[in-house]
Amino acid sequence: MVSIEKKVGVKHTYYYLEHSIRRGRRVEKKTLYLGKQIPTNIDKIKKNFLIEIYKIQFFDSLGKMKQKYSREQKHLSQSLKEKNIEYFTTRFTYDTQKIEGSKLSLHETAALLEEGTLPKNRTMRDVKEAQAHKMLFHRVLAYDKELTLNTILEWHRLLFQDTRPDTAGKIRKHRVGISGSKFVPPLPVEIYPLLRDFFRWYIREKEMIHPVQLSALVHLKFVTIHPFDDGNGRISRIMMNFILNRKNYPLLNIPYEGRNSYYKALERSQTRKEDDFFVQWLMKNYIKIHKFYL
Numbered sequence: 001m002v003s004i005e006k007k008v009g010v011k012h013t014y015y016y017l018e019h020s021i022r023r024g025r026r027v028e029k030k031t032l033y034l035g036k037q038i039p040t041n042i043d044k045i046k047k048n049f050l051i052e053i054y055k056i057q058f059f060d061s062l063g064k065m066k067q068k069y070s071r072e073q074k075h076l077s078q079s080l081k082e083k084n085i086e087y088f089t090t091r092f093t094y095d096t097q098k099i100e101g102s103k104l105s106l107h108e109t110a111a112l113l114e115e116g117t118l119p120k121n122r123t124m125r126d127v128k129e130a131q132a133h134k135m136l137f138h139r140v141l142a143y144d145k146e147l148t149l150n151t152i153l154e155w156h157r158l159l160f161q162d163t164r165p166d167t168a169g170k171i172r173k174h175r176v177g178i179s180g181s182k183f184v185p186p187l188p189v190e191i192y193p194l195l196r197d198f199f200r201w202y203i204r205e206k207e208m209i210h211p212v213q214l215s216a217l218v219h220l221k222f223v224t225i226h227p228f229d230d231g232n233g234r235i236s237r238i239m240m241n242f243i244l245n246r247k248n249y250p251l252l253n254i255p256y257e258g259r260n261s262y263y264k265a266l267e268r269s270q271t272r273k274e275d276d277f278f279v280q281w282l283m284k285n286y287i288k289i290h291k292f293y294l
Contacts, residue, residue, distance in 0.1 A: 104119060222239055
C-alpha cells in the first residue's frame with residue numbers, strides 16, 4: 001500500500017510517498033518526495049506513483065505473457081481452442097460456485113456440464129446454477145458490446161432466473177451483510193448513484209488502465225457496491241474475465257482452495273478504501289497462475 005510518510009527536520013517537516021516492493025526474499029522501498037506540505041492533488045499523485053510501481057512489479061511480465069499467449073492462440077486449431085474453453089469453463093464454474101457455497105464436487109461439475117450427468121444427492125439449485133453459469137459464461141465470451149448496467153442486469157437474470165426468479169436481474173432493496181467479513185455493503189439508497197459512478201469511471205478509464213489492472217478494479221468496485229441480493233461475487237468474476245477476454249489476455253480462475261487470501265485481499269481494500277490491496281493480490285496471482293507463459 002502507498003503511504004504518506006513525514007520526516008521532521010531541524011526547521012521543516014518533509015512529506016514523501018512510500019511503497020514497499022517484494023523481490024523474492026528482499027523488500028525494496030520506493031519513495032517520492034512531495035514537499036513541505038501534502039499537495040492538494042495527492043490522489044492523482046498516488047495514482048501515478050502506483051502506475052510506476054506496477055510497471056516495475058507487473059507490467060513487463062504481463063506484456064510478455066500476452067505476447068506468448070497470442071502466439072499460442074494463432075497456432076491452435078479451432079477444435080483445440082474450443083476444448084480449452086470447455087475445460088476452463090468447467091473449472092471456473094466449479095470454483096466460482098463452490099466459493100459461494102455449492103456442494104458440487106469438481107468431478108460432479110464436469111460430469112454435469114460436459115456429459116449431462118445429474119449428480120446424486122445434490123440440490124437442484126446447485127445443478128441449475130452450474131448449468132446457467134456455463135451458458136452465461138459462453139455468452140459473455142462471445143459478447144462484443146460494451147459493459148452497461150442493462151448488460152449486467154441481464155447477465156444476473158440469466159444466471160438466477162431458474163433458481164431465484166424473484167430477485168434475478170433486480171437491484172436489491174434492503175440491507176445485506178457479508179458473512180465473516182468486516183465490510184458493510186452500501187445501503188439500498190446508495191446503489192444507483194454508485195452504479196452510475198462506476199460506469200462513468202469505466203467508460204473514462206477503460207482505455208487508460210492496463211487490462212489486468214482494469215479487470216481487478218472492475219471486480220473490486222462492482223462487488224463492493226454489492227447491488228444484488230446474491231450473486232455479486234459470481235457476476236464480478238464474470239465481469240473480470242469479460243475484460244481479460246476482450247483485451248486478449250488469458251482468462252483467470254480463482255481457485256476455491258485460495259479463497260481465504262482472496263477474501264482477505266477484498267476485505268482489506270473494502271474496509272480501508274485502498275484499491276491497491278486487491279489489485280496487487282490479483283496481479284500477483286494472475287502471474288503465478290499463468291507463469292508457464294513466462
